[in-house]
Amino acid sequence: LVDMINQPDKTVVIDGSECSYTGNNHGSIWKDSKNYQKGSTLGHSWIWEYMRERAKWYFKRETFPEDVQEHNIIPCPYSTRIEDRRESLIGLDKDMFMACVFGHVKTGLRAEVKDSCNNLKSKFGNSIFVGGGINREEYLKLVGRSGMIVDAWGAGSNCTVRRNEVVMNSTAIIGQKWEILVPNDYTDGVNIINYETIKEFEEKVDYYFKNQDKLIEIGENGYQHALKYHTTEKRMKYIFDILEGKLEWKS
Numbered sequence: 192l193v194d195m196i197n198q199p200d201k202t203v204v205i206d207g208s209e210c211s212y213t214g215n216n217h218g219s220i221w222k223d224s225k226n227y228q229k230g231s232t233l234g235h236s237w238i239w240e241y242m243r244e245r246a247k248w249y250f251k252r253e254t255f256p257e258d259v260q261e262h263n264i265i266p267c268p269y270s271t272r273i274e275d276r277r278e279s280l281i282g283l284d285k286d287m288f289m290a291c292v293f294g295h296v297k298t299g300l301r302a303e304v305k306d307s308c309n310n311l312k313s314k315f316g317n318s319i320f321v322g323g324g325i326n327r328e329e330y331l332k333l334v335g336r337s338g339m340i341v342d343a344w345g346a347g348s349n350c351t352v353r354r355n356e357v358v359m360n361s362t363a364i365i366g367q368k369w370e371i372l373v374p375n376d377y378t379d380g381v382n383i384i385n386y387e388t389i390k391e392f393e394e395k396v397d398y399y400f401k402n403q404d405k406l407i408e409i410g411e412n413g414y415q416h417a418l419k420y421h422t423t424e425k426r427m428k429y430i431f432d433i434l435e436g437k438l439e440w441k442s
Contacts (some may be wrong), residue, residue, distance in 0.1 A: 193242070193246075197247050199244075200392065201244060202245055202246040202247060202248075203217040203247070203249075203250070203372065203428075203430075203434065204239065204242045204249045205267060206250065206252065210254075211236060211237060212239035213263060215335065238258065238262050238264065243264075245326075247262070248265075249264050249265060250264075251264050251265070251266065252267060252268055253268070253342070253349070253371045254266035254268075254372045255370060255371060256307065256372065259440075265417070265433060266372040266374055266440065267426065268350055268371065268372075269355055270423045271358065271359050271421045271423075271425035272355065272422075273310075273422055275355065275359045276359045276360055277335065280331060280332060280334070280360060281360065281379060282318050284336070285337065285338045285403075287318060287333070287336050287337055287338065288315060288319060288337070288338045288339070288403065289308070289319050289337060289341065290319070290337040290340050290418045291305055291321045291322075291341035291397065291401075292320070292322050292323055292325070292340075293323050294379070297302055298415060299349075300344070300389065300392075301343040303389050304389065308321045309321050315396075315400060331360065334356065334357055334362050335360060337362060337405050339365050339399065340353070340364050341364075341366070342354055342366030342367065343366065348372045349401060350371060351366075358382075358414055358416070358417045359414060359417055360414070362410045362413075363399075363406040363410040363413065364413065365384040365386065365395060365396070366383065366385060366398075367387070368385040371405065372422070374394075374440060375427060377413065378399050380409070381409065382415075382416045383409070388439050
């Protein structure tokens, strides 16, 4: 159909895939916890080269710096959903300092950070919750009760739905820093908390345990930043602003 229409100057690709452009990993999607290799062992390219040659604009959910440099890809990560906000949970007493809940621990620093949280319980006691296997509504209630939620890279590469769910509920998130590019990204210590190593994670946990008032501010800042730049509506505006030449992508 694209070849039949043959109008590359009017063609847009929005690639929401992970692991490879097909979205099919032909096996396990789980990568080494410290060395995610895009497209490794999959037999498919990371970029859909056929469509890259036939489209003026190519947006991709998970875009690395070399994708921009080598293929002129435009970053288009997950948007936040206003439907994920639970007003009934906003303003709950933060009776839990931090919660670490993963459905699996096979990517990024998930296994390491979960072990770290279990070890930190000996220092901070029951103010840290570590668990898994709870349903989404229970999880969102935990988000409302917690000062901050732990995150680490997800199944695709870096990005996770968790980050968006947490910030939409005005709770601070402490997450493994993404390597993919994000337009109007969050700022460490202002509207998100980033870590790159377990040592840094533990240092920041210790700092914010002593300064829990800052978590309230970071949580609200994260929500306001999401509303300003990262809702579905704002992501669509970002796409059309680029198509109409009103905006050039900048990190």
